[in-house]
Structure formats: structure tokens, C-alpha cells
Amino acid sequence: MSESRRFTGALRALLPTRADYGQIGRSWRPDLVAGLTVGIVALPLALAFGVSSGAGAESGLITAIVAGLIAAVFGGSNVQVSGPTGAMVVVLGPVVAVHGAEVIPLLSLMAGVIVVAAGVLRLGRTVSYIPWPVIEGFTLGIAVIIFLQQVPSALGSVPGPSSNALVAAAQSVPEATWSGALWALGAVLAVAAIMLLAPRLHPQLPGSLIGIAAVTVAAVLLDAPLARIGTLPSSLPAPSLPAASPELLLTLLGPALTIAALAAIESLLSARVAASLTPVGGYHADRELFGQGLASIGSGLFGGMPATGAIARTAVNIRAGAQTRVSAIVHAVVLLLVVLFASRIVAEIPLAALAGVLMVTAFRMISIATVRAVTGANRSAAIVFALTAVVTVSFDLIIAVLIGIAVAALFALRSLAASGGVHREEIPGPRSPEDARIALFRFDGALFFGSADRTLEAVAAVQGVDVVILRMSQLQLLDATGAHVTAEMIQALERSGITVLLKGIQPKHLRLATRVGVLAELRDQQHLFEDLGEAVRHARDHVRRAGGEAIRPEPRAG
16 A cells, blocks of 8 residues: 555656646746747747758647647746757657658657656656766767758758768758859858847847848848748647557667657756756756656647757746746747747748758857866866767767766776775784784775776785785775675685684675675684774784794894
């Protein structure tokens, strides 16, 4: 019964509560302003990410509306804004190239179910295990890929057949014509210039929206030969289950796992950033996963794409004064109104204008100060950062993250191994003739699989003694390998006639040492001591019994 109650309580913690809107009486005005602001900012990004993914501008808008609304209600952050993002576009591009855009809703549904399961299983805190250089490395890699994906549109060309963004961008260059390229580049530069200049005039000016509006008006008036978004629906489609078969589900399982991992990582990172930006930005990690999973499921049912928390839009929401999740709900409503009443206008937006928005967005994702901080921290951080970024651009985002974590773990293990060691010490107190036949070793730091053999070689090689005392009270980490090697070392010393005494095994290590057989290898169970003085007295008594009375005091210097 208690297990059932615990599960029910954990599930209830993932659901919306009345407390989510407890401040609405005082916060509705700043939330309304923030929602309008972030909705305006989100419109061009939703269109651009939809087009860039290959799913189409309609898919980007549906995702921003449906997923944005569901994540706002069910997510674990009060100020997070969700929708299509650049990182998701990077993953979806190769999938669309292989399987076609029609599988995107099904992928969104599959990935959403996986993320919901992660939330129910309380895996929300796992993102804290991703090292900082890995996060910054794949962020840099994503920015590079987003920029490269816009090159064909910026040249008025078509993407190359390769699924790699760098190769596809290079393949698109020969396909461009000078006349088309000049028009497209002009549109890109105009949007970029407006986006860069608008904030200087006023921080609240939506540069991307102004840039797109200006280029669209100019393109229509000049009848410019620029590819447009094209016809958009004037309402949301009815929800339906995507077509699926067992074979297709099995084929898409790998990409779905990748998308789910990315959605979880990016959403939790965005929520963590939001928590650092505002006092009202606290978040529940497991609920955030649960809400983001539901958001992707809802998006897939309406024909959209997988969604994640969006760091840039969340930051805009916070800067605009958001206090509760009402602001994110308003943002979704603003985008819905655009679909209902302005779809014919949006259809005239040139693709090159959207490419300009994403190129500037890619540049803004790269922080020179952060790059300098990571690369200047130490050599291992710089290597992990660079490797993650290169693998992200060259191969795959999730592979890059896994490789980055693995390499960072190797560096961490090397540092941990270097922090441990074994040192032979002088026996404390007044010197006794028997001390020449006693070796006292102190273990420091960590004794684990990465350092056990090297650490214990010094002890195993000791000669000319009758007793070895192992001081283990300073040992901070002991794993099964370290305990096993210790047991083997005691066994070898005892077989060679050397008595081993253990001093100060910490309670947290005692259970492991007992199970692995460290204590069983001692000649006598009384050879385990808490006090060093007692261990030394026992060792001296043992030397005397073994013939230590023949030992003469060594001459002292001076």
C-alpha cells in the first residue's frame, strides 16, 4: 500500500496545480506583455526552423503553438518557452533526407513518449552529469550547423544531397546562379543588418520581425525572384494519429531515442538557465521532462515536429517581465492568431529572409567570452570542448555528447588517480629497535580501478620487514577493484611471511572490504585496528616474538 501511495504522490507531483497560477492576480499584466513580446520574437524563428528542418513552415508554426501551449501548462518551469529549436533542426535534417518529412509527426510522438517515461522514472537530474565543456562544445557545433544549413537559401540554391551540413552547403554552391544569389544574399544581409541595428535603437525592438517585414515588402514591391514560404493553412489541422507500421516504428526507434535525448537535455539546460536569471525561474526537473514529452506528443498529433525548451526565447520572456507560465501560454495564443488571421501575409515571406534570421541566431549562440573561458580553463577542458564541437559538425550531436562525456570522464579518472597514492611513513613516537622490521604505509585519496595496481606496487615490493601496517583512514574512495587488489596484496604478503595489520578502515569502506575478502586474507581477525598506537605496539610485539630481541639499536646521526 505504501508503494502505491508513493507512486501516486510522485505522479501527482508531475501534474499542474492551482499554485502554478497563485500570483496571477498581480502578475497578469507583466505576463501579458512578456507573452506578446516573446510571441513576436518566436514567429520568425518558428517559421525558419520549420523550413530549415525540411518539415515546412507550417510544421514550425504548429509546433510553436501546440507544443508551446502544452509545455507551458504541464512543464516544470514557470517561465520556460518551448517550441522548435535549432538543435532539433540539426537532428531532424538527416532524418528527413532519408525518410521524408512525412515521418516527422510519428517521430515527435515516439520521442514524446520516451521523454514522458523519463519524467515518470525521475531521470530529470541526469543532465547535471553532462560536463560544462561538453555543453559548450555541442552548442558551438549546433551554431555552426545552423549557419551551414542556411547557405543554400542564402545563395538562392538548393541543398546538396549529402546529409552532412558542411558537405551539403559546399554542394549547393555550384548550383547557385549569380542573379539568384545576389537577390538572396541581399535579403540575408538586409535582415542581418536590421537585426543587429534594431537593439541599438531600442532594446525591445523585435529586429528579426522588422527585418523579415521589410524584406518581404521589398520583395513584393520589386517582384524579386526569391523563393517564398508558400501557402499556409488558415487554421490548425485536426489532430490524428500518424500512419505507422511495425517496420517503420523499428526503423525510427534509433532517431526517436536521439531526439528524445536531445529534447530532454536541451529542455533541462534551458530551465536551469532560466532558474539562474530570475527568482521566479525555479523548476521541477522531472515535471519538465513530463511536460516536454506531452508537448512533443501533442505536436505530433497535430502534424508538428518535436519540441524542446528554447533558451533564447525563454531569456526574452524573462527580460520582458514574465512572472508565471501565463506568459508562455499567451505566446502560443499570439502565434495561433497569426495562423488564423495572417497566414496569407506570412506566405509571402522569402526563404532567404528566414535564412538571414537563422544566420544571425547562429552567431549569437556563440559566446567568445565562454569559448575563451572553456579553452583557458585547462588542457582537458579545451580538448573536450573542441572534440565535442568537431564531432557535432562532422557526425552526430548525440554521438558528440557521448564522446565528450566519455573523454571528460577519462580525464576526470586520470585526475582522480593522480590524487591518490601510497606513502611510506616513519613510525610515530620514540624509536624502538623493532621499528626497522616494520613498514608503515599511508593510503591517500582514491583507491579504485584506475589507480589500484600502480598504487599498491610500492607496498607489494617491500622487503626486509616482518610486519606491514596499512593506514586506510585517509582513503576517500575505495571501489571493488581497489578492495580486490588490496586483498590480493595482503594474501601475497602473508604468503611471503609478512604479517599485515590494517588500521582505520572507514565505516563506509568496511562493508565492501568485508564482502570482497580483504579482512578474510588477514592472518588473524584481531589484526584490524582503530588506533595507530595499538597497531604499532602489536607490530613491535610480533617482531619480538619472531626474534626481534636480536635486533640492536641503529646508531643515530650526531
